[in-house]
Amino acid sequence: MHFEPALQPATLIKRYKRFLADVITPDGRELTLHCANTGAMTGCATPGDTVWYSTSDNAKRKYAHSWELTETQQHHWICVNTLRANQLVREAIEAQRIPELSGYSNLSAEVKYGTENSRIDLMLQAENQPDCYIEVKSVTLLHAGQGFFPDAVTLRGQKHLRELQSMAEQGQRAVLFFAVLHSGIESVSAAHHIDPRYTELLTQVQKKGVEVMCYGAALSAEGIRLTERLPLVTKSLNG
Template sequence: MQLPSLQQGKLIQRYKRFLADIQLPNGEQTTIHCPNTGAMIGCATVGDTVWFSTSDNPKRKYAYTWELTETQTGDLICVNTQRANQLVQEALQNNWIAELSEYQQIQAEVKYGDEKSRIDFLLDEKCFVEVKSTTLLTEKGIGMFPDTQTLRGQKHLRELTSVANQGNRAVVLFAILHSGINSFQVAEQIDPKYAELCKTAQLNGVQMLCYKATFLRQDGVPTAMELVEPILFE
């Protein structure tokens, strides 16, 4: 997936969830939009490099959008949560996810379930795929989801368990958007209920997949991402 043209700055602070102040290379300070409502643990440290895109929409209050963080240890993280589904859709279309390569028809945002949910992708009307953007890296180098309690995520696991019990295929696809993550665990210490529902879902046939994004650069600037590398779900 090609990224929009990116510029860089240094993070001063993130606040009110949707805003961040950065310092540009020329010393100027500006405010940008943060398209991530999560805790962003480890993704918003003061002094990190912020890679941002520019909108040409004159109605926007903030023209700049935070796309990637480059940490002071050199890891790249995609913090724009909208990119996760775009990456997965590209991967499905190109058969990069081996476990899901048998399907031909891809539908996005399809209503389903008793709790009035929307599945991220419905494949051939019989395989339900829920995407979870994962950016939390622990000190041991393990990626984890969620990074905060997620009632919405709990609901999705209940829905997928029901789907599997009805004889359909149900999949949770953790899209790993942090270059430093090489294995994955559910964050039981952050959301024990989500972890419990995840175990129940697996026992009922819900499949858990983890694929990691590869970041591509040109002249040092990130230009593209691809979701091609499977990693271990521990």
């Protein structure tokens, strides 16, 4: 994924009301950016960090600029635009850069499924194979080199785990895909210290056949690309 037009830098003043952030540009202008990330964004929105933002030419938008990346004062790169995760995974699948998800002839997005009024992020299909349901999650919470998901209690995420388990029990292929969009993260774990129920469900669904994949990414102001598979570890913050 390449950013066209190129992203522009600014210094973060503050994030507020979940969807907004104020920044100051190198030439001293103050801008308000739209923030597509509704999560806690712990460690991703520290005042003084460098923000990289895109600009839309859509005249109907109230805020023309969107917060895409954070370059932290510790020199980590983070993709904070959660809309990018699905795009990156789709791009990588179509480019055959995820061997575990190759061999399918059709890819669909946002397909209704399950019993809890859900939409699967991506579905892969091929003749004479079970359908493959892929739920994508963006991982950006870092602690001591390890990434954690979620960064806040997520009833929606719990629902997605139940839906994936149901698909696996019906003989379909079910995949939870962690897109690790923080350059400092080297492994991924369920955040038991934040959402213990999510951790319990993750352990349960894996036993029922749900696959969990974690992939890191190369991030820069020029673009983002999923790279290598990272380990999933069953370890809480307290060990």
